[in-house]
Amino acid sequence: MVRVFVRAMAILGLSAAAASAQTLTIASSAPVTSMDPHYHTLTPNLSAHGHIFDRLIDQDATGHMIPNLALSWTLRDPTTWELKLRDAKFHDGTPFTAEDVAYTLARVPKVKNSPASFQIYTRAVVATEILDSHTILLKTASPYPLLPQDLLQVFMISHKLGAEPSTEDFNSGKNAIGTGPFRFVSYQPGNKIEMVRNDAYWGPKPYWARVDYRVISNDAGRTASLLAGDVGIIEFVPPADLAKLRTDPRVVVSEVVSNRSIYLWLDHSHDATMPEITGPNGEVLPKNPLKDLRVRQALSLAINRAGIVERVMEGAAIPTKQYLPPGNSNHVDDLLPDPFQADRAKALLAEAGYPNGFRITLHGPNDRYVNDAKIVQAVAQMWQRIGVQTTVDTMPWSSYATRAGKQEFAAFLLGWGVNSGEGTNPLRAQIATWNPERGLGTANRGRYSNPAVDALIDQAMTAMDRGERDKIVLRAMKMAMEDVPVIMLHLQKNIWATRKGLTFAARTDEETRATGVIEVKP
């Protein structure tokens, strides 16, 4: 009897130990606002939902498209895509079919009260046609080569959820049924999401039996939890802790240059002067100096990017002159970051008719991007050195976001993440001339306009061949960036830290995935 008891205890103890060894605790940096995968286009949401739901097309750690629920996507004619689907099962046992794809695409625009709808990724599809259970045609109104990139963001749900499944039912778990590697257990908003392994997963069996996806938004708290061994992996390692963590034997750091660029918008909307730019003695200027290419070049050459990256960013960035990192097929290899040449900058200013510089206010948020306010202060001092008297004005993102969109600022710091990892995205949203009718230049806050670049963007938007499109994109990007619509500063690095014994393949898309965390046996 005693022996049986001892054995039972031993088994219990063992299984408890095995369970804890198989649990991965992830510390994410921002709250997941919903478990509805079509409610809010927000990186923390995408990152969490990717555990439970699958997309048709996924990207690997370096941002290349790979098949997921769709085995292949081919063009039948310029406006028809044919998708072949994989054999997969939802967590409730129902098989995944073409009907679910059609259902999902129809559901996305109908989500109620979505503050940032996924409709932007499905709007190109005007009709779907189911050929058989595992083949579906997606039709677009006009040739649209970027549909696969858009589908990267759309998670598939089951048509069994019926007409208009509510966001609340996803949050409670009733509707949180996907085909992904993990199954939903619980969602506590602002606290954590618990998941268990999906043993019927179509792909390689997930290593972790349980995943606790916790929110620790305080930077120092996140680092401390990792050092205390309470979590296995943390995302968005604060740059201030980076140097210490790199040398800590208890921790492994993994990093990759991201698709998120930090840059300064310059105002192109005012022909005459604006209150934020005045002459060296505060007098009104006859015209907006930022409209002069030489002035824009001078402001860019005055910036010591290596210094900012090393001192302000603690090495957690690389200098850049474009939106995408080296290695991306839309990265222009001969478009190098502007060198730091204060003398040439001064000469250019004099040539443009501002030998004594001018006064400018440089605006920036102070709670949005990594070290945003510090970057703005550093740039202001550098501009000061070439005779541009710079006043710094930083404010919380909540009031900054609205004002930056109203052309109130002359020079202002912003960031842009290219989710799709593909060059037409920043070209369409940022560089193209502001045009509400065509939905172009939606994030063109400086109202830059260059007809030659616009023409190239139009061409790229209809070039169905990937190789041909890449060539046009590279030309457009080079032409645009040499005209300095924005002053590019750097590309941030995405940085994770794991407990010793675990490794993570750092991802360009900022997503923290349990399937990417691997235990290395000593």
Added chain:
Amino acid sequence: MFTWILRRMFQASFVLLAMTVIVFVGVHVIGNPVDILISPEADQAERAKIIAEMGLDQPLWRQYAYFLNGALHGDLGRSFVFNEPALKLIGGRMPATLELAVTAVLMSMCFGIPLGLYAGLKPNGFLGRVIMTGSILGFSLPSFWVGLMLIMVFAVQLGWLPSTGRGETAMLFGVRWSFLTWDGLRHMAMPALNLSLFNISLVLRLTRAGVRENLTMDYVKFARAKGLSPARVIFVHILKNIMIPVTTVLGLELGSTIAFAVVTESVFAWPGMGKLIIDSINVLDRPVIVAYLMMIVLMFITINLVVDILYTMLDPRVRLETKA
């Protein structure tokens, strides 16, 4: 008493109304939540659609009228961010903050009163001086720093306590509570201590001052002359008299501990209301901001009311109704 409470309620409703107007105008002046929430890739038409869906295209006075109408029917609006009723959202986070704040206030009583008594009775002793010096630290050290130090020492270096989070919870009355499980209590120890440090110092100093003052009073001399035991003099007579200021302060502090637990909550990743309100302010989630502030105002009013009633019980000289 009854008319007095009624009058208080009437005043309170005016405070509430004024507060909602301030929040509405304030949030409107700061910016547009849609600019913060919307995907930067959305086009101008989609932006307009979302603004209309949230009702932000209406003039401010009409938005306020809609809100008032809803509020009269018990609906304070839905969160722009979470698409859930603001009250439900806050209610979901409230237990975490409440149990943390109540624990912290209990701790400040358990530590503060005995320490203050001791320091008051032995003001020149070594320990008494140590206590008083220590209380200065409790006042002046910023709580985020103390929180981080607690984590570094007890979680990272010693490994005794979990660093962050709420731990296991158990259900009671359909709500998750941490104080019902051992793991939850372990998670609560550091944040509660961190939150109570300031209050411990406050209570300690109040108690000490009270004891010092009362010791010289005639009633104490009389009690001693009557031959009462020192323990009875201290724990019955003196303690009773110093409880009035302590009760007032603790009552008010309970309110501010709940309302301003946000620093501790964010350092320890404690999923309470404080985190929610800060996140909501950052994205201008007006329904949540308004609902939260209304709740906090109500809470302060209620606490003041309860404190006033407690006075009459502690000190029979206090009367609530003054005859005009």
